[in-house]
Amino acid sequence: MHPVHKTTLPILLLLGAGVHAAPLTDATLPARQADVDAIVREISPQRIHAYVEKLVSFGTRHTMSETESSTRGIGAARRWIKAELERCGAGKLDVQFQSHVHPVANRISRPTEIVNVVATLPGTQAASKDRYYVVSGHYDSRVTDVMNYTADAPGANDDASGTAAVIEMACVMSRHKFDASLVFMTVAAEEQGLYGSGDYAAKAKAAGMNIAGMLNNDIIGSSHDENGKLDNAEVRLFAEGVPPVKETTPALRTLLQTGGENDSITRQLARHVKETGERYVPDFKVNIIYRRDRYLRGGDHSPFLDAGYAAVRFTEPHEDFNHQHQDLRTENGKKIGDLVEYVDPEYVAQVARVNAASLASLALAPAAPQDVKVKTANLDNGTDLVWKANTEPDLAGYRIVWRDTTAPQWQGSKFVGNVTTYRVDLSKDNLLFGVQAVDRDGNVSPATYPFPAR
Known part of the structure; x- marks a missing residue:
């Protein structure tokens, strides 16, 4: 265990020693932190692989699937996630179910309880503990027919990969201390309409919660493109610029008038993540994509953006749609479906390391001025x-x-x-x-x- 601690030696007189350390300078900022390096080293692809396999073992995690069984369906999955977070973060993480009953909608045929698993690591500095950084993955899954809640839907990449990364980060980072608070969240009903993340973001906004940044991990498991070519040294980071609001606010108008359309709070967060991630995870590139999400598509960061928070999305560089939202089958000798064999845990671990380094740096640093x-x-x-x-x-x-x-x-x-x-x-x-x-x-x-x- 390597607790993150904050020494004042770089700029203060060593009390009683009569020696001055070198001051902070342009050349030494931002300073590399040994404890953030330790967090990055602790991320385990073996544990991530085990988490993905466990999530797949529940057969389906469709939002309207079985909730009473201990071995199948979304109820068993969320209870296991909560138990695992409680086990690995004992005494450190505050793990809760956050739920609401969603009425009938286009992709929900009956009133359904939507349950997020939320693990909070409280900050230790009084001036910073009410500043939060959220990281998420969605644990629900689906097949071709989004209303089919009985068929096997392993959802290994979409999004057991993101859920496993969040669990691994929570377990590792709960052994460390940070000034600001961290929220590790696995959400449900992404496939039905972003209802889990939407509920959390709406309640956070209503409560005046200071969420200074949100990182969403969705489809981060494949290191190969649809033709089988290896591409395991980069990840896409989607970051919105000017929000698509119906009416231009005075602040947004000023941003545009001064040429700051590329300087929204989300783009500033993305710059910080790219700089930090590439510093602590060598030979791994964070490609900022100047869009809210993939073309005309959305994810669990979207409700946070709509609530006015800075939020970004991590996604692998190449999506293989034969392995996403598909009924399980074999065509021309080729397996179709979101199977665990198509997930590369080493690649997921690299993306998790970028996330963890970014979250640690954000939660150790002061608030943006x-x-x-x-x-x-x-x-x-x-x-x-x-x-x-x-x-x-x-x-x-x-x-x-x-x-x-x-x-x-x-x-x-x-x-x-x-x-x-x-x-x-x-x-x-x-x-x-x-x-x-x-x-x-x-x-x-x-x-x-x-x-x-x-």
């Missing part, structure tokens, strides 16, 4: 930024980042110390800016895009 503004009173070729002070007790200061308007990732940065205003001698006409908060360990928050100060 608030009320970031660009002063516009004077016409000049510099950029004057101002922001509201963070409240975390381990805050070291802030970092200004910038990039060309056509660049996807940040290209330049400057650590400016614990101040709430700073002038950069670079033009706001030509560049896009952000402000990040930094703690004493060198953990860095996602960037906040500045709005004009009127």
